[in-house]
Amino acid sequence: MxxxxxxxxxxxxxxxxxxxxxxxxxxxxxWSGAAFVIVIVGTVAATLLQTPMAVMMRAMNIVRWVFFPPDLGSEAVIEKIIEWSQVARKQGLLGLESNVEMESDPFIAKALQLLVDGSEPDAIQNIMEVEISTREELDLAAAKVFESMGIYAPTMGIIGAVMGLIAVMQNLADPEYLGRGIAVAFVATIYGIASANLFFLPMGGKLKGVVQTQSKVREMIVEGIVSIAQGENPRNIETKLQGFLN
Structure with a gap:
């Protein structure tokens, strides 16, 4: 949390x-139903028009990360990698085969399988870097969905305010309507600016931070697996990986 x-x-x-x-x-x-429809529904509509389905679905899946970011468990991952390096030195890479089946994280399991299969260190790094890049690109695109909403919302708020003022101008003969009508017109502006600057834009920024942190942890995992493939000393591997936490 x-x-x-x-x-x-x-x-x-x-x-x-x-x-x-x-x-x-x-x-x-x-509260204004008209302002809500114009600003919020309009913002969602504009965002849907510019966003591919896969990106929108991903955005809906990761929005919970704003309040409940995934627990990356970096320290625990480092401990596992050090343990694997010790097993590899004693039993060889095939000694890690059972660990592949036990690993629940698909990314780690894939990297570990490449290691067990005897892939060259450069091949492991290249393959896993493509995986990291692809995931990061999709997740960043999903995070930018909320930034897009933050861009559209203020404009929709202005549209709502103008539409409200048009309604006011059409009822100038009714003094009782003027004050209430102008107030309602400016509610749309509040909806647009407040939703953008207090919710949509901060949410997008938070999600981008989470995505970048995840990519950093995956880079650490790849570095550890490649180091095992190169036969580095477990103590040196641990020192190297601890640097990612700083």
Whole structure:
């Protein structure tokens, strides 16, 4: 659980609703069905138009990482790699065959299988780097979906405000409608700017950070596997991998 994200989300809500109350408007003043349809639904529609299906599905799958990022267990991974290096020195690479079947992470299992199969260190590195690059590219594209929403939302807010003011201008003869109509028009602007700067853009930034951290851990795993293939000393491997944690 990412405590900072949860605190940030709560503070964002406090900033919006608390500020509205302190200004004397009341929370009810923030609700407008028309503004919601124009801004939020419009933002989603624009995002769907520009996003491939695979990227959108991936974005929906990883959005939970904002609050619950995957536990990478870097220290535990290093311990496993050191253990594998010790087994390889004593029993040879074939001694690791049973570990491939026991490994639950598909990425680690693939790298370990390449090692057991006797692949050259350069071949292991090249194959796994393609895997890292492909995963990172898809996940970053998914994270950018929320950044795109953060770009579209303020513009949709302006559109909503203009549409609201048009409605006000059409009812100038009704003084009672003017104040209420103008207030509702500006609610759309709040929806657009607040959703972009308090939610969509920060979510995109957080997800990109998680993706980059995952890639770093995968690079560490590949470095460890390649080091085993090169026959390096387990102690040297541990020292090298600990550098990734810094």
């Amino acid at each position: 990412d405590l900072l994200s949860i605190i940030g989300f709560i503070l964002a809500l406090i900033a919006i609703f608390g500020g509205t109350v302190l200004k004397g408007s009341g929370i009810a003043a923030l």
